[in-house]
Amino acid sequence: MFGRRKKLNRAKIKLSNKYLFGILALICIVSLFVGMNFNINGGPLSDLADYCFVPMQKGLNSIGLFASNRMDELKNIRQLMIENAELQSKVDELTTENSTLKLEQYELESLRELYDLDKKYPSYKKTAARVIAKDAGNWFDTFIINKGSADGIKVNMNVIAGSGLVGIVTDVRKHSATVTTIINDLSNVSGMMISTSDYCIVRGSIKSMNEKQGILFDTLNDLNDMITEGEQVVTSNISDKYLEGILIGYVTEIKIDSNNLTKSGIITPVVDFAHLEEVLVILQTKDYD
């Protein structure tokens, strides 16, 4: 009697186990299709997660930074003392040099005004944000910043660090946002060679990033062989998401494709993606109206 009852119980649990698996799998698949076709994601669920995760992330990060900073300090003290003496002598040398450079700077500024370069690369309104977490896997290069819709961040805003393009905001929650970098394997950016204004497509790739510290570009029309290594590549005016004239990187390898018409190669980005701590989000999306 008892044995039979136990057996029945076990059979019941096993059955519901399989059903549960089926139901959960169905939920996942339906959510995948709904998300892909109607561009819906998370919604209230992601905001809820934000309230729970972001404060904890900030705490963990500050502890981690504190620890690594103390370690670095201890390591560096002796080295710093030697360096300090060297640098002091250099300071004197540089102060004299600086004054002459300042004169040249004034000259440059007035010349720039003359050329009206400001108009070509308008200074966009930006906000600084901190990188608080990076992608959970090793396949993709995305990260999370500590500002979200409450700070005016929207999807498709461009993200830069220093003077170079980092990526684009792909997902926004209330107090955090996900940024997809240009070196991410799924990223494509419409680029432009600065000297000839020829267009090319810049594609992120983990493989070339690991092997050659660069990202790929292709479909470049360069019939007169004007482009050489060291050429600056900026975002193009025909891109529908990236603002015009943000520096992507420098051409480090270029070769003619097998079709003999276009060229492709490798661009070394100006941003150091391995050590991103603070980024700037441009508070403006590219609109046509």
Place this chain on the structure above:
Amino acid sequence: MIRVILRRTIEIVTAIFLFLLQITWFKGLEIASVAPNLLIIFVSAIGVLRGSREGMLIGFISGLFVDIYFAGILGFYALMYMCIGYAIGYFKRVFFAEDIKLPLILVMLGDAIFNILVYGFKFMLRGDLSFPYYLMNLILPEVMYTFIVSLFILPVIIKVDRLLEEYEKKGASKFG
């Protein structure tokens, strides 16, 4: 009932904690741009210690965290982690207490299968066929790194699970 809720709460809080560690501290400990996968350790451990049902549920929840923050579309990672948890749950019947070898092997297996699935769905279907490259430079290093980290994490998870089980048994005998 209260004891089951306690166990579930501990499991979910641990999943949240490991997820946060994975995307913050362990990203700072990257070796050759590869970081360990703590969530797969936890999902595999729960699977082998507690069986398919809990492995699947914890996998679903852990995957959901990754989806919310990194995937853009909900469902993909939830499904991946859930399948791994469910499949590893079948090894519960051959698992004996104090034996850490089986969970370790299963963690490595789970991590390898997880990464191969991610490659299959997100890279191969786009026409990127350089699997040998990804295997040598991404999947195997991650499996090794995850294995080393799990040497430290798994004993703790097993210990806590045993303590909770004892506590539950005590409660059961008290009520008759």
